[in-house]
Amino acid sequence: MSILVYAEHDNSVLKADSLKTVAAAQQIGGDITILVAGHHCQSVAEQAAKVNGVTKVLVADHVAFEHQLAENISLLVTELAADYNVVMATALTTGKNFMPRVAALLDVAQISDIVAVESADTFVRPIYAGNAIATVQSLDAKKVITVRSTGFDAVATDGTAEIISLGNVTDAGISSHVNDELTVSARPDLGAARVIISGGRGMQNGENFSLLDGIADKLGAGIGASRAAVDAGFVANDMQVGQTGKIVAPDLYIAVGISGAIQHLAGMKDSKVIVAINKDPEAPIFQVADYGLVADLFEALPELESAL
Amino acid sequence: MKVLVPIKRVIDYNVKVRVKADNSNVDLANVKMALNPFCEIAVEEAVRLKEAGTATEVIVVSIGNKSCQEQLRTALALGADRAIHIDTELTFDALNIAKLLQKIVEEEQPQLVILGKQSIDSDNNQTGQMLGALTGFSQGTFASEIKVVGEKINVTREVDSGLQTVALTLPAIVTTDLRLNEPRYASLPNIMKAKRKPLVVKLAADFGIDLTPRTQLLKVSPPKERQAGIIVESIDELVEKLRNEAKVIS
Numbered sequence: 001m002s003i004l005v006y007a008e009h010d011n012s013v014l015k016a017d018s019l020k021t022v023a024a025a026q027q028i029g030g031d032i033t034i035l036v037a038g039h040h041c042q043s044v045a046e047q048a049a050k051v052n053g054v055t056k057v058l059v060a061d062h063v064a065f066e067h068q069l070a071e072n073i074s075l076l077v078t079e080l081a082a083d084y085n086v087v088m089a090t091a092l093t094t095g096k097n098f099m100p101r102v103a104a105l106l107d108v109a110q111i112s113d114i115v116a117v118e119s120a121d122t123f124v125r126p127i128y129a130g131n132a133i134a135t136v137q138s139l140d141a142k143k144v145i146t147v148r149s150t151g152f153d154a155v156a157t158d159g160t161a162e163i164i165s166l167g168n169v170t171d172a173g174i175s176s177h178v179n180d181e182l183t184v185s186a187r188p189d190l191g192a193a194r195v196i197i198s199g200g201r202g203m204q205n206g207e208n209f210s211l212l213d214g215i216a217d218k219l220g221a222g223i224g225a226s227r228a229a230v231d232a233g234f235v236a237n238d239m240q241v242g243q244t245g246k247i248v249a250p251d252l253y254i255a256v257g258i259s260g261a262i263q264h265l266a267g268m269k270d271s272k273v274i275v276a277i278n279k280d281p282e283a284p285i286f287q288v289a290d291y292g293l294v295a296d297l298f299e300a301l302p303e304l305e306s307a308l
Numbered sequence: 309m310k311v312l313v314p315i316k317r318v319i320d321y322n323v324k325v326r327v328k329a330d331n332s333n334v335d336l337a338n339v340k341m342a343l344n345p346f347c348e349i350a351v352e353e354a355v356r357l358k359e360a361g362t363a364t365e366v367i368v369v370s371i372g373n374k375s376c377q378e379q380l381r382t383a384l385a386l387g388a389d390r391a392i393h394i395d396t397e398l399t400f401d402a403l404n405i406a407k408l409l410q411k412i413v414e415e416e417q418p419q420l421v422i423l424g425k426q427s428i429d430s431d432n433n434q435t436g437q438m439l440g441a442l443t444g445f446s447q448g449t450f451a452s453e454i455k456v457v458g459e460k461i462n463v464t465r466e467v468d469s470g471l472q473t474v475a476l477t478l479p480a481i482v483t484t485d486l487r488l489n490e491p492r493y494a495s496l497p498n499i500m501k502a503k504r505k506p507l508v509v510k511l512a513a514d515f516g517i518d519l520t521p522r523t524q525l526l527k528v529s530p531p532k533e534r535q536a537g538i539i540v541e542s543i544d545e546l547v548e549k550l551r552n553e554a555k556v557i558s
Contacts, residue, residue, distance in 0.1 A: 010469070069474065070437065070447055093467040097449050100402070100437035109401045109522035112432045122526065127431055128325045132334050135527040174446040178462060178473040191468075195556070219557060227486065237452065237466045237487060244346075244426065244486065246468070252556040262324060269534060273554045275546065281539075290537035290554065293546055303543040308557070 001030030001120065004080060006089040006099075007048050011038045011066070014047040016192045019154035021090045021147040026053050026155065027117035028086060033058060034161070035080065037073055039066035049161040060166045067177035068094050074101035075170035081106055081142065091146040091247075092191070099146050108140035115151030124151075129243040129266035149191065150249035150270050183238050190241065193222030195252045198241055198268075199234070200226035202257020202278065202297055206234040211298070212256065214305040224248070224268075226258045242267035257297045260285030277301075309456075309478075311354040311363045312418035314409050314439075315347040315383055317376040318429045327530045334528060343379045346424025348386075349484040352491040353454065354422050355387035362456050363420070365389050369412050371405055373397050377507065384502035385494035391505065396512035402430075404519045406438035411515050413443050418479065420461065425450050425483040436483035446476035450485040 003025045008015040018034075025032050034048045037060040045059040058080070064072050077098070081087050087102060089095030091113045103110035115133075116124035122137045123145065190196060197212050197219070209223070216223050224246070225239040241248055243266040253271035258264060260276070260283055268274070269288050276289035279296050286292040293300060319325060320340040328335045343351075357363035368383040369392040370376040380391040394408055413421065421443075426433035440447035448454070448463025452471065455462045456478075464473045466485045494502070512519065540546045550557045 067472070067474075070440070070449070074441060093450065093465075096433050097437065097447075100434035101441035101447075103434070104403060104406060104438035104441035107403070109403045110432070110434050110438075111523065112434060126531070127528070128319070128334060128429055129431065130531055131325045132327050133529045133531050134525060135529075137524045137526055138522070139524060140522050172446075174444075174477040175448075176475045178475050180470065180472050182470040231487065236470065237485075238468060238470050243428070243431070252550070252554075263321070269531075273550070273556050274534070274537075275550070286539070287536045288534045291546055291549055292537065292539045293541075293543070294539060295543075300543055304547070307543050307547045 002084045003028060003030045003032045003086040003088060004084040005032060005034050006095060007034050007036045007044060008090045008092050008094055009044040011041045012043055014044050016154060017090045017092060017149040019051060020149035020152040021088055022051055022053060023152040023155050024117060024147045025088055028120050031055050037065040037076055039063050045163050049163050050157040050159050052155040052159040054159055054161040057161050057163045058166050059163060060168055062169050064169055064171040069175050070098035070101055071172035071175050072170055073098040074105060075172060076168055077102045078105040079168060086143040088145045088147060091148050095146050099144060103144040106142055108142050108144050110144045111136055111138055112146050113148040114145055115148050129262055148247055150247055183236050187216060188222045190222045190224055190246050190248050193250050195219045195221035196224050196248055196250045197221050197254040198224035198258060199229055199256050200258030201228040203229060203234060209235055211301040218308040226264045255285050258285055259283045309363055309419040310365050310416060311357060312416055312421045313350050313354045313368045314423050315368055315370050315379055316344045316427045317341055317372055317379045318344045318427050321345055321428055327528050331527050331529055343382050344424050344427045346426060346484050348491045349488050350422040350424050351383045351386050351388060352489045367416060371408055380507055381502050384505040385499045391507040393507060393509045394512050395509050400519060401522050402432050402434035402438055403522060405435050406442055407517050408512060408515060409439050410442040420480055422482045425485055436481050440481040445479050445481045447481040448474055448476055449483040451482050452485050452487045454482055
């Protein structure tokens with residue numbers, strides 16, 4: 001069995017989630033190759049070469065791959081897929097964007113968002129916002145899979161894989177990058193944070209989210225939000241935790257002023273410890289919380305900050 | 309420009325699903341069904357393009373049994389011009405759905421196809437991208453804003469680290485994210501009018517496509533339920549528990 005894993009990165013840093021995708025690949029079992037496609041992405045290749053259990057790192061470094069446009073990347077991965085039994089990517093925005101194109105070009109079904117590997121052709125994935133768990137068998141000879149990183153533990157990074165530069169250039173010529181508006185934050189990425197504190201509609205406005213800052217500083221936490229808070233314009237979309245936002249599973253998740261709609265729970269209920277602070281004792285979030293505090297968040301948050 | 313909007317009938321987003329006792333699937337008997345929320349956003353965006361004079365015609369298409377005509381009528385009431393129902397009693401993998409939609413794209417020759425980014429039942433997030441690959445169209449997934457500029461369309465996408473804007477050569481595929489627009493409610497006169505709008509039925513089996521399933525659903529189980537924990541009385545008690553019982557903070 002040979003497996004190609006697509007590296008999720010920003011041309012300088014390999015995302016920690018890719019280490020979990022490699023863990024999923026190891027559970028399938030076989031010879032694992034990582035593909036780094038980007039531009040000026042040599043440092044990512046060097047990081048990928050250290051990932052345990054990986055034999056080879058393929059690097060496609062070209063301006064056509066700089067922004068990892070789905071049209072161009074899917075052609076590249078489809079070309080390379082001829083030599084592999086399994087193609088895997090992390091179920092983050094890049095992987096979700098291009099992988100179904102690869103599957104269609106290869107004429108195979110994609111298995112999205114797997115959280116467990118049962119065997120080389122059978123996988124477990126949540127459906128209906130995680131309210132049901134499906135065990136699915138792929139009947140295709142070649143497998144195209146995206147991995148939900150919360151289902152797997154990262155592999156170590158003390159390996160020494162061989163780095164091979166590719167000459168492949170696939171430019172579909174039908175799309176181009178205009179600009180990015182990226183959120184610059186010194187806080188840990190939600191996917192990698194050990195602690196996350198999230199605010200919901202109960203925060204009332206965007207300024208009040210600053211009440212979470214001091215606590216996040218003390219805990220080294222990432223800050224998230226519910227869909228209600230993002231839709232209301234309190235905070236940016238990249239903070240949304242939920243079925244269609246980010247799926248997280250930190251050691252500690254603190255939900256503040258979040259009622260706990262099923263769509264939000266789908267994004268965080270695999271967290272190790274959940275704390276809920278809400279003034280409504282009937283809020284559904286308390287049904288999944290390990291520790292609940294019924295309180296007005298505007299009193300509780302300053303108190304929590306000083307208690308830490 | 310013609311806009312094609314593929315839509316899906318799914319469980320209403322407010323309904324909590326239950327798994328059947330024999331673990332064969334979820335139980336959808338007597339459950340409220342609705343237009344997939346992301347598809348509703350797709351219809352709304354297409355109708356707005358028509359109202360702005362950019363789109364000339366909005367065509368909706370759905371694949372499923374007769375009951376999905378209900379959602380096609382909803383889309384017509386929201387402002388779509390005509391509907392195509394691809395009739396089948398089977399459920400298909402996203403790949404086979406995309407193959408059927410490719411045939412409709414060949415027949416209708418739309419410049420733009422707008423779809424929901426995912427359906428809230430299977431949560432696959434595949435169909436739009438697969439249709440993009442099969443048609444060779446460019447794609448802008450997870451759109452929060454679209455702007456047609458001449459022969460191109462600029463799509464602002466919700467990505468993990470913020471927003472990204474791409475310029476796509478038409479014809480193109482767009483998949484909708486939550487904040488692209490806020491769909492309108494269908495008015496009663498429009499619901500009445502929708503009943504007279506054209507809806508054609510085609511049989512999935514007549515398209516000459518190999519629709520053999522590529523995956524097999526072996527089992528559906530309920531998720532591990534989290535037990536509700538305890539209610540603490542104060543912040544001090546909370547911090548003490550987190551430090552000494554859960555040991556997740558120092």
